[in-house]
Amino acid sequence: MTVEPVTFTAKGVRRGYIDCLPLLLAMAPFGLICGVLSQGVGLSIGETVLMAMIVFAGSAQLVCLNIWTHPPDLLAVTLATFVINLRMALMGPVLSPWLDQLRGWRVWGSLFVMADQNWAMSVSEMNKGGRDAGYLLGTGLAFWSMWVATSAVGFVLGAAVKPTPGHPLFFAALAVFVVMLAQMWRGRADILPWVIAALVSSAVAWLLPGTFWFIVAGAISGSVVAGVRDHMRDEKPT
Amino acid sequence: MTFDPWNIAAFVLMALATYACRGGGYWLFRQIKPSPLIRAIMKYIPGTLFVSFVVPSLIQGGLQPMVGAAGTLAVMLATRNMALSIAGGVAAAWAVWLLK
Known part of the structure; x- marks a missing residue:
């Protein structure tokens, strides 16, 4: 071809x-x-x-x-x-x-x-x-x-x-992100990373008020946990 | 029309950070293939990032943004129309604002 x-x-x-x-x-x-x-x-x-x-x-x-x-x-x-x-x-x-x-x-x-x-x-x-x-x-x-x-x-x-x-x-700015989240939802696999992101970002926002590390901290902790989870599942010998 | 040097510096840094992702990602991954673990982690970044922005903002903002977010989500689930959902959410937040 x-x-x-x-x-x-x-x-x-x-x-x-x-x-x-x-x-x-x-x-x-x-x-x-x-x-x-x-x-x-x-x-x-x-x-x-x-x-x-x-x-x-x-x-x-x-x-x-x-x-x-x-x-x-x-x-x-x-x-x-x-x-x-x-x-x-x-x-x-x-x-x-x-x-x-x-x-x-x-x-x-x-x-x-x-x-x-x-x-x-x-x-x-x-x-x-x-x-x-x-x-x-x-x-x-x-x-x-x-x-x-x-x-x-x-x-x-x-x-x-x-x-x-x-x-x-x-x-309206916040609503944009709510809409995007609704579109990004892919199912049960998202529950764990999203809950971790919500908890970590809220905790960091409370601990370090007036700074913006909470966004980075929440995103990284949630995606690393879910990424490692998926990776270990895929590696598992069947 | 004013241009503040600190603001310009911030825009240039934001532009560079963005292009490091847009162009730099393609360049880097042409040299080395990203490992499956890196790929698996990056797949989750957009969603967790928006959650990390929205949830603390709702907690801090109180009733008005919370009702607004609920309104946005309700319209989104019913219509799947982005512009309509944003308008619905703003209307809900506006209602709380007027009642206060």
Whole structure:
């Protein structure tokens, strides 16, 4: 069986971009919430847009904005961002049948705009036999441009409403994570890690008030216990 | 439009941390294959991380976010629609806020 070579064409980029358009509406609330939150913690609109452009990581930005101080705790926000985005380190390798065939900016630029949704779309395109790797960049650019635009709109909305601290509008950021948890639930295997994460993070938050180690401590303890459990089960001779 | 140097520094560090995962992960795992244990652990990171963010925030926030979270979850289970669930949760939190 001969496999068609991987290409990277403007046509592929365009097709990826267009395939995303119906999904952009579903993503709009996240950018809006991020913009409202940025305004709420006292960032300027220029800073809000810059952050959206260079970080382009919704969950990490929402968590960091929730722990934002003046000046920001550089170690805490960097570490939180790193841990939250660690999942992406395993996403790139899945696309290696495409990426391994590309050089230079086509690889590293495509990876810059790789987010959860467009990664999933690209994996399914690849598995359907798609050989035009420009698809990843096209889908990524669609989400990136929407992310930057909705962040700016959210900032303007926040400036118009001027919600005070404790305003229910800020609950939207937390609601995003509740929704994502509901989507991530995979069944009984998640009970143990999630309970451990809940207990450890709550205990650390109580022991070290005003710091943000609780997020890291909860995530690492829960996933290490569950990972070791799964690993030992798989290793067991049957 | 102001740009605070500390904020810019934080954005740049966040961007680097993100790209270390996006690009660095692909680069690293092209050199070495991640062990099955590392893979098994990383599979659980997104879920435990969000739990670790949400649960302490609910405990600290009290009634308003707790009712909001319950509202979000209820709409999510009923409709499976993300935008609708967030709106429902905010509405529930808003109701508590108005009653106070």
